[in-house]
Amino acid sequence: MRALEVVRPGPLALVQDLGRPGYAHLGVPPSGALDVPALRLANRLVGNDEDAAGVECLFGGLSLRAKTSCTIAVTGPAVDVEVDGRAAGSHAPVWVAPGQVVTIGAPATGLRCYLAVSGGIAVDPELGSRSRDVLSEIGPAPLKAGDVLPLGTPSLPGGADVVLPTVAPASLVVPIEPGPRAHWFEDPAAGLAKTWTVTAESNRVGLRLDGPALTREAEYAEQELPSEGLLTGAVQVPPNGLPVVFLADHPTTGGYPVAAVVRRASLPALAQARPGTLLRFHSSTRVWNR
Amino acid sequence: MRWRAYGEHAALLDCDSLTQTIAAHAAVSSSRPAGIAELVPGARSLLVVETPGSDALAAVRDLLEQADLEHPPEGESREITLDVTYDGEDLELVARDAGVSIEDVVRLHTGAVYTVAFTGFAPGFGYLTGLPEPLRQPRLPSPRTRVPPGSVGIAGEFTGVYPRVSPGGWRLIGHTRAVLFDPRADPPALLSPGDRVRFRSAG
Numbered sequence: 057m058r059a060l061e062v063v064r065p066g067p068l069a070l071v072q073d074l075g076r077p078g079y080a081h082l083g084v085p086p087s088g089a090l091d092v093p094a095l096r097l098a099n100r101l102v103g104n105d106e107d108a109a110g111v112e113c114l115f116g117g118l119s120l121r122a123k124t125s126c127t128i129a130v131t132g133p134a135v136d137v138e139v140d141g142r143a144a145g146s147h148a149p150v151w152v153a154p155g156q157v158v159t160i161g162a163p164a165t166g167l168r169c170y171l172a173v174s175g176g177i178a179v180d181p182e183l184g185s186r187s188r189d190v191l192s193e194i195g196p197a198p199l200k201a202g203d204v205l206p207l208g209t210p211s212l213p214g215g216a217d218v219v220l221p222t223v224a225p226a227s228l229v230v231p232i233e234p235g236p237r238a239h240w241f242e243d244p245a246a247g248l249a250k251t252w253t254v255t256a257e258s259n260r261v262g263l264r265l266d267g268p269a270l271t272r273e274a275e276y277a278e279q280e281l282p283s284e285g286l287l288t289g290a291v292q293v294p295p296n297g298l299p300v301v302f303l304a305d306h307p308t309t310g311g312y313p314v315a316a317v318v319r320r321a322s323l324p325a326l327a328q329a330r331p332g333t334l335l336r337f338h339s340s341t342r343v344w345n346r
Numbered sequence: 347m348r349w350r351a352y353g354e355h356a357a358l359l360d361c362d363s364l365t366q367t368i369a370a371h372a373a374v375s376s377s378r379p380a381g382i383a384e385l386v387p388g389a390r391s392l393l394v395v396e397t398p399g400s401d402a403l404a405a406v407r408d409l410l411e412q413a414d415l416e417h418p419p420e421g422e423s424r425e426i427t428l429d430v431t432y433d434g435e436d437l438e439l440v441a442r443d444a445g446v447s448i449e450d451v452v453r454l455h456t457g458a459v460y461t462v463a464f465t466g467f468a469p470g471f472g473y474l475t476g477l478p479e480p481l482r483q484p485r486l487p488s489p490r491t492r493v494p495p496g497s498v499g500i501a502g503e504f505t506g507v508y509p510r511v512s513p514g515g516w517r518l519i520g521h522t523r524a525v526l527f528d529p530r531a532d533p534p535a536l537l538s539p540g541d542r543v544r545f546r547s548a549g
Contacts, residue, residue: 077383077384078383078384079469079534080384080386080393080395081384081385081386081387081464081465081538081539082465082469082470082527082533082534082535082538083465083466083467083468083469083470083471083527083535084469084529084534084535180530182529182530183529183534192468192469194469194529195529233351233353233354234351235351235352235353236350236351236352236358236360236391237350238351282388282389282390282391283388283389283464283466283473284358284388284389284390284391284393285358285384285386285387285388285391285392285393286386286393287352287353287356287384287393287395289353290352290353307466307467308386308465308466309386309388309464309465309466309467310466314352317352317353317354317356318353319353319354320353320354320355320398
């Protein structure tokens with residue numbers, strides 16, 4: 057059987073593909089790789105379709121033994137990749153012989169690296185996806201030592217590709233659009249434009265921020281919000297005034313107001329924002345309180 | 347009722363009532379314009395997410411402008427009956443607060459026809475509306491850390507069934523053996539927004 061065996065998972069290694077959108081009405085989060093372009097690139101480098109399942113590896117430390125010859129590629133932030141202790145490099149296809157061990161180091165910047173393998177990881181899908189959803193616990197459990205990951209049938213790599221590693225900056229400017237409850241807050245665009253710090257409580261569900269709390273308009277100060285739909289990138293502000301930016305494993309409905317929504321193109325950068333990263337939201341929309 | 351902006355590819359319809367929400371969801375889901383990526387009802391709202399590049403949001407706006415949202419369509423929804431053993435830990439509390447007997451609680455809960463208004467909290471957890479007035483009661487002051495799967499609870503204007511083990515603050519009146527959610531089944535969830543639900547006492 058074509059397979060990879062987990063030697064060490066590192067802090068958190070999860071099987072991810074492009075997720076299971078379309079089930080929010082049943083309470084199922086979209087899930088999927090947080091840094092979608094990185095997973096797509098890794099798949100292209102090994103000759104897979106872009107939606108094949110790979111491993112999302114939080115802060116490196118993943119070590120896998122090939123049970124068969126295969127081609128792997130690691131993308132995301134620049135990171136050391138070794139095969140049997142010899143440097144192989146990220147952002148390039150690497151051929152691995154049966155029995156050899158691939159080890160991913162800790163990235164110098166950013167958080168999440170993506171390992172793709174020729175044929176893709178072929179665990180059984182749930183709701184059309186092999187992604188692990190940490191909120192609902194759908195999809196394959198976090199990888200642990202000794203796990204054997206079956207692989208699909210490989211095809212040939214498609215040739216040259218864009219192979220630049222990303223560098224996750226220490227501070228981010230995140231473009232936003234108004235959210236459905238922007239009018240609940242006093243000058244939300246100005247409040248969100250202040251400097252926020254990504255906290256260590258952040259995960260695949262959401263990025264939790266610390267900073268100068270947003271204030272509600274007096275008329276909404278004590279107001280309860282009936283549960284309403286959420287989406288990836290929604291900036292929800294609970295009663296403590298500190299925003300949460302929802303990522304792929306977000307709950308599908310929630311009872312706190314959403315002040316803003318991150319533009320879709322900036323979501324991959326949020327996937328790489330470490331605790332301590334400074335972040336400001338920027339809006340080019342003039343009318344926020346309607 | 348009004349539309350509210352929700353980022354680049356979505357809009358939220360703010361509804362005046364739960365009835366209007368259910369009607370709006372039924373109207374959109376019955377004719378489902380192309381390009382809708384997600385259609386997520388809430389307690390007083392309907393979130394519409396479009397596939398980038400489609401004009402689904404505009405199509406939904408047009409559709410709802412012509413729909414009669416005061417009279418939800420009847421008869422098109424599925425009806426599901428759940429067998430419940432009424433042995434919940436909070437049954438006595440619920441009866442006391444309702445000022446009725448335990449038998450009356452069962453009679454009230456099984457006598458109504460409910461509609462799945464929306465889901466959330468966990469996959470397959472439906473918020474069912476249609477709860478008789480005496481059973482509309484607050485949540486527990488502090489939630490339980492572990493509610494067993496299949497537990498039937500009430501909270502505010504809703505009743506529902508916990509699909510899996512989770513923390514929870516709803517008052518528990520019974521349990522069902524029905525499987526509410528299975529990610530490997532098709533469909534994965536027993537209850538979907540718009541479905542009608544009855545509870546039947548399994549003794």
